[in-house]
Amino acid sequence: MVADAPFPGSPLPDARPGGAPLRVALVGYGLAGSVFHAPLIAATEGLALDTVVTANEERRAEARAAYPDLRFAASPDELWERADELDLIVIASPNKTHVSLATAALTAGLPVVVDKPIAGTAAEARELAALAEERGLLLSVFQNRRWDNDFRTLAALVAGGELGEVQRFESRFERWRPQLKGGWRESGDPEEIGGLLYDLGSHVVDQALVLFGPAASVYAESDVRRPGAAADDDTFIAITHAGGVRSHLYVSATTAQLGPRFRVLGSTAGYVKYGLDPQEAALREGKRPGATEGEPWGEEVEALWGRIGSGESPLTGGGTPVRTLPGAYPAYYAAVTAALRGTGENPVTALQAAAALDVLEAARRSAREGVTVTLPGHLPHEEQPAP
Numbered sequence: 001m002v003a004d005a006p007f008p009g010s011p012l013p014d015a016r017p018g019g020a021p022l023r024v025a026l027v028g029y030g031l032a033g034s035v036f037h038a039p040l041i042a043a044t045e046g047l048a049l050d051t052v053v054t055a056n057e058e059r060r061a062e063a064r065a066a067y068p069d070l071r072f073a074a075s076p077d078e079l080w081e082r083a084d085e086l087d088l089i090v091i092a093s094p095n096k097t098h099v100s101l102a103t104a105a106l107t108a109g110l111p112v113v114v115d116k117p118i119a120g121t122a123a124e125a126r127e128l129a130a131l132a133e134e135r136g137l138l139l140s141v142f143q144n145r146r147w148d149n150d151f152r153t154l155a156a157l158v159a160g161g162e163l164g165e166v167q168r169f170e171s172r173f174e175r176w177r178p179q180l181k182g183g184w185r186e187s188g189d190p191e192e193i194g195g196l197l198y199d200l201g202s203h204v205v206d207q208a209l210v211l212f213g214p215a216a217s218v219y220a221e222s223d224v225r226r227p228g229a230a231a232d233d234d235t236f237i238a239i240t241h242a243g244g245v246r247s248h249l250y251v252s253a254t255t256a257q258l259g260p261r262f263r264v265l266g267s268t269a270g271y272v273k274y275g276l277d278p279q280e281a282a283l284r285e286g287k288r289p290g291a292t293e294g295e296p297w298g299e300e301v302e303a304l305w306g307r308i309g310s311g312e313s314p315l316t317g318g319g320t321p322v323r324t325l326p327g328a329y330p331a332y333y334a335a336v337t338a339a340l341r342g343t344g345e346n347p348v349t350a351l352q353a354a355a356a357l358d359v360l361e362a363a364r365r366s367a368r369e370g371v372t373v374t375l376p377g378h379l380p381h382e383e384q385p386a387p
Contacts, residue, residue, distance in 0.1 A: 021048035022340055025079050025086050027101060028093035029059040032115050035283050036144065036329075037092045042067060043289045044333040046341070050086065053079065053093075076101055080108040088138075088340065091115060094184050095193035099124050102139065106131050111138035111340060116202040118350055120193045122357035129350035138339055140346050141353040142332065145203040146210060148277035149298055149327035150261055153306065156325065158211055162308060163266030169208060169247040170263040173200040174255035180228055188230025195231030197222060197360060200251035205363075206356045208239055208247040214355065216242045219372045220363035225254040237363045262306070271322070272314045273306030279327040289330045298327025 024041050026033055029052050041049045052063050055074045063070055073079060079086060089105040090113045091098055099119045105112045106128070118141045119125045132139035145151060157163060180186055187194045197220075209215065222235040234254045239247040250259070262273045279298050289297045305321045312318020331347075338344025362373040 021046055022087035022337065023048055023050040023085065024088045024090060025051040025053065025073070026090045026092060027053040027076050027079075028091070029054040029056070029063055030092070030094075033090075033092035034059070034062065035280070037090050037113075037115070037142070038063065038067065039283055039288050040329055040333050041090065043291075043330055044337060046337040047088075047333060051079065076104065079110075080104060083108040083110055086110060088113065088336070090142075092142075095120070095198065096184075096191050099128065102128050103131065106135050106137055106139065109135065109137070111140075113138075113140045113142055113336060115142045116206070116353065117193065117198050117357060117360070118353045119357065120190075120198075122354040122361060125350050125354035125357055129354065132350065138336070138346060139350045140336055140339070141348045141350060143203070143206050143348045143353070144329050144332055145207060145277075146348070147328040147331050148279070149300060149324045150273045150275075150277060150306065151207055152325040152328060153322060154262055154264060154271060154273070155211060157271055157308065157322070158264075162269065163264060163271060164268030166212065166245050166264060166266045168265045169212060169245060170250075170260070170265075171204045171207060171247065172250040172252075172255075172259045172261055173204055174250060174252045174258045176256055176258070177253040178226060180226060186229060186231050186233075195222075195233070195235075196251045196253060197232050197235050197237075197363060201235060201237065201249070201360055201363070202356060204249040204251060205237065205239070205359045206352070208241075208249060209352070209355055209359070212241045212243060212245040212247065214242045214377075215239045215359045215362075215375055217372055217374045218359055218362035218366055220366040222364070222367035232367075235363075235367070237359070239359060269308050269310045270319075271306055271308045272319070273324070275300070275304045277327045279329050283329075296326060297330070300324050300327075 024047055026037055038049060041047050049067055051071045051073055053073045053076055054060060060072055089110045091101045092115045095117060098114050102112050102114050128139060158166060184192045185194045185199060217240045219238040222232040224232055225234045234252045237249040260272050260274050264271045278300055305324050307314035307319035308322050309319025335344055335347035339346050358375055362375060366373045
């Protein structure tokens with residue numbers, strides 16, 4: 001069995017006292033708010049889902065049925081007026097609102113969790129980080145895919161040296177959705193920050209940087225495949241990391257045959273894993289972490305375990321099965337709670353999110369201009385100047 005792998009974080013500038021549960025206001029009750037944030041907040045010891053911001057009556061009814069003690073606000077401005085009644089703001093509204101709402105919350109003296117992407121540009125993310133540091137407040141980014149079952153397993157394999165020196169990392173977040181769903185996520189308006197590059201791309205880039213460190217250069221191909229689509233729905237990103245690893249990342253809504261989620265090649269062995277982490281599907285079905293005693297959360301069946309080995313294909317029986325660690329989305333808000341109480345670190349900092357946005361911006365430029373973009377301050381390992 002592989003061990004858990006650590007994730008980077010930054011210590012908070014101050015601590016909050018223990019005691020009663022921390023009161024959380026959730027801005028937005030669409031997909032992100034209702035499926036991910038609300039259930040995970042409610043399941044976290046030490047947190048209490050206090051207020052949901054939505055003016056939509058149907059969403060209010062849905063939220064009230066799930067959480068009977070909720071309060072509601074029609075707009076975020078109502079939160080700033082009673083900031084002394086709250087301990088944390090979670091922003092799960094459309095991407096274009098993230099920066100303005102995070103700025104308002106921090107200015108009101110409230111710690112903030114922002115769904116990814118935290119902003120449309122790395123510069124905006126760094127400005128928010130500076131504001132949070134100036135105010136002495138937590139600013140964390142919800143990069144839940146760091147707690148996917150397959151990524152936790154891979155991180156442990158890499159940390160344990162099970163693959164030798166990793167040379168190539170292939171990561172695919174592919175779907176088959178030939179029909180448009182509509183909404184801002186598929187909008188071509190740059191202000192909406194839609195498209196797969198900033199949606200699923202935020203996840204795969206973040207994972208690559210967590211595993212293999214800073215990006216030195218970025219090449220990308222980005223296409224709009226589906227009739228009537230206005231935002232990218234089929235994108236490839238190639239990263240050369242400063243340490244020499246090459247990451248090939250695929251995000252797509254137009255993949256008729258899905259590839260492996262991960263294919264990682266090292267100097268002594270490779271690891272191949274198919275299938276997606278089960279936690280999103282479970283949350284969509286209404287299941288909740290810890291709701292049923294004795295029922296494990298985030299576990300997958302043995303048939304879906306990845307395989308590690310060399311010289312053979314896993315599809316023909318090559319390699320050895322590796323038990324997939326359980327997915328652990330609840331660990332994110334547990335870490336946020338510990339950080340707010342001064343007993344732990346911020347699980348995902350705004351500066352880490354800014355580094356991922358550097359890559360996404362470079363990918364957008366690369367795809368538009370057909371060039372490889374070198375990121376300032378990071379040269380590939382083989383090009384480092386001699387000491």
